[in-house]
Amino acid sequence: MSVQATIGEVTDRIRQRSRDSRARYLDRIRAAGDAGPRRSVLSCGNLAHGFAACGLTDKDRLSGDVVPNLAIVTAYNDMLSAHQPYERFPELIRAAAREAGAVAQVAAGVPAMCDGVTQGQAGMELSLFSRDVIAMSAAVGLSHQMFDAAVFLGICDKIVPGLVIAALSFGHLPCVFIPAGPMPSGLPNDEKAKTRQLYAQGKIGRAELLEAESKSYHSPGTCTFYGTANSNQMLMEIMGLHLPGTSFVNPNTPLRDALTREAAQRALALTALGNAYTPVGEVIDERAIVNGVVGLHATGGSTNHTLHLVAMARAAGIHLTWDDISDLSAAVPLLARIYPNGLADVNHFHAAGGMGLLIRELLSAGLLHEDVRTVNGTGLDGYTVEARLAEDGTVLREPAPAESGDPKVLTSAARPFQENGGLTVLSGSLGRAVIKVSAVRPDRRVIEAPARIFASQDDLLAAFKAGELTGDVVAVVRFQGPKACGMPELHKLTPALGVLQDQGLKVALVTDGRMSGASGKVPAAIHVTPEAVDGGPIARLRDGDIIRVDAEAGRLEVLVDPDTFAARPAATAELAGNTVGVGRDLFAAFRAAASPADEGAHVFGPNFGKI
Known part of the structure; x- marks a missing residue:
């Protein structure tokens, strides 16, 4: 075939x-x-340790190596x-x-x-x-x-x-x-998402949110x-x-x-x-x-x-x-x-x-x-x-059945929901990133708006709760890459950004961190590499810079004079708070060894996969 x-x-x-x-x-x-099976070369002491806890039948079978x-x-x-x-x-x-x-x-x-x-x-x-x-x-x-x-x-x-x-x-x-x-199946996922947005807006309390979450994950x-x-x-x-x-x-x-x-x-x-x-x-x-x-x-x-x-x-x-x-x-x-x-x-x-x-x-x-x-x-x-x-x-x-039991959920190759998979690599003056647009409306796949720079997701959420985000915005959350702090998912931002988008604003997220595997309706340029802690271009962004996230053309650009942008010093972040507590002190070597996102963000060293 x-x-x-x-x-x-x-x-x-x-x-x-x-x-x-x-x-x-x-x-x-x-x-x-x-x-061949290595049990044949194990010493008697090795083998005895290996099956000491087994029952008699299993011991007999393993001792024969057949x-x-x-x-x-x-x-x-x-x-x-x-x-x-x-x-x-x-x-x-x-x-x-x-x-x-x-x-x-x-x-x-x-x-x-x-x-x-x-x-x-x-x-x-x-x-x-x-x-x-x-x-x-x-x-x-x-x-x-x-x-x-x-x-x-x-x-x-x-x-x-x-x-x-x-x-x-x-x-x-x-x-x-x-x-x-x-x-x-429990509470429908769209109802859960609506409840999360209501909570983000302060329209319902924690008890109502927990009830909805418990009906989803039940x-x-x-x-x-x-x-x-x-x-x-x-x-x-x-x-x-x-x-x-x-x-x-x-x-x-x-x-x-x-x-x-x-x-x-x-x-x-x-x-x-x-x-x-x-x-x-x-x-x-x-x-x-x-x-x-x-x-x-x-x-x-x-x-x-x-x-x-x-x-x-x-x-x-x-x-x-x-x-x-x-x-x-x-x-x-x-x-x-x-x-x-x-x-x-x-x-x-x-x-x-x-x-x-x-x-x-x-x-x-x-x-x-x-x-x-x-x-x-x-x-x-x-x-x-x-x-x-x-x-x-x-x-x-x-x-398998000849036809889908629900063509709104699973369709045929002859009648796809869209002609491509909707997962695109972005390149440009801000480096390389990934964006998933299969859940993003076509009219929201190109966003050009002023940047608002944040060093953490908590800073972004604080600005949202304070009512500071009132216009079109590309929210930049940097110093979230694997070397900075282990590249956490930032799915906690989804309800707040969704609220802004539902208010009619042009909204996008740009980050060297990850978004959830359930990346949704807000366009998000994620896994930006080089990451900020390595001095990547994302570290030179400032509030008010115009950023263009273009999932159609596969571009991620900052619309600032290239010479001016290149001359800027890279920002630094205070990461001491990310190095201890909840076991993070044990992972210092991992953060130091992490490969870039486009190489898998692994810690196995430069020869991994080469020898």
Whole structure:
């Protein structure tokens, strides 16, 4: 099956750019695979420590080194709704492994923090770096070399990217990702957004706001809007790391349990001890990365993946750039309307046909590479299905419906909601940035207005509450990049900026920080690089400078005489308050080592992805 010209051209240039680093990566993981299961070289003392806590049957199996041992890497905690369902998964997986004559052990627990809890709080400054901590934590667990394959239990914002980076570091192991699913639908997302704006205006109190939020986030499972967490699940399926139809089945249901058992047994079937050896480092190649970007655009997914996909690709020796992402956006139509790009949530998307119908539509339009390796053992055509529960309690897959069950939520490639994905790279005199406009009205995609400069989101909110923002404005929130303070999300600003926009003002945000994966109706030029703390142009802005944010032409400009602007000294910010408290003192080395946003904002050093 041939792909559309732009898809093929971008894939080819990624392949050429990555030729040497990808070849070195493949040589490394193939050498590790050829070495075989490492339990055979462990000393008796090593091995005894490795299975000391096992039952007699599992000890006997592991001592013989002839049955596979499955690593479970889990992001379980019971504070976070998306990860609470994982409490039950290890026992389901262990039982499934024993049924298959194998063993499964929890190899590692990794942290799982929630941006929803830390939004607007000091803890958000640890959020992005938690991705890299997760990758390293998972690597510590797998470093015992007791395992023939791994399953990864993670779902939310930084957790899945961190787990993918770890999996690719151990790229000779087969790996299957197992989601927990979204919570059932609660208060509609548009009603929640209206309540937040009313609170920002002082028209309702905290009790009313908390009641609305509690009706939205009300049970175990992922939040139902289409932010980074649910974008992660889409990516894992379209990149072939989930089994088909797995992403959006609700937690604690018989089908979800059956999918979990099936995933464990599938991971065991992919080991080098059998005939279907499928190392994860060969599943994730240039075609899989491009498929992930295409899926992101087709669904209006999270802007955070302009960081995460770059870092994930680097872990496999693949050099993905923002220009690749932008060029693919121009070629991929928007096929899904999920909040904040519409009124529906992910449960509505799943009911309308979900991933199976989406993948089939993209394949039929030549927008995906079908000829990829997947954990399912098929090409991507094997993912044009939906999962059901069979009478015997196993998983049954049927073809995805011929047509969308709700064309207002999920449409066909022949009748897209818009002709491009709406995620654009901006370049100009202020550097480079990312903007997502799939939820921004066309008449608000070009904003030219005076700048108002802020050193923090709290300063902006204070100005809003004081009634100081009365005219058209480009709000510049700087010193929010990875080196400055860990690149926190600034989603707390959305209600206030939305109020100003609803008053008829021209409003935009420009920041070297992040916006939520649920970036919405206010145009936001985010991830500005070079960041202010590195002396980037954003540090030379002053109140009243006219800024042009042009998502149509892909430009981010300050309309000041270039010589005058270049001669200005860069502003500095007092960042001492961002270095201690809530664990921030432990992350000084991370802030110092962070790469620029367009290189993934990772802390793994300049040779990451090159050797």
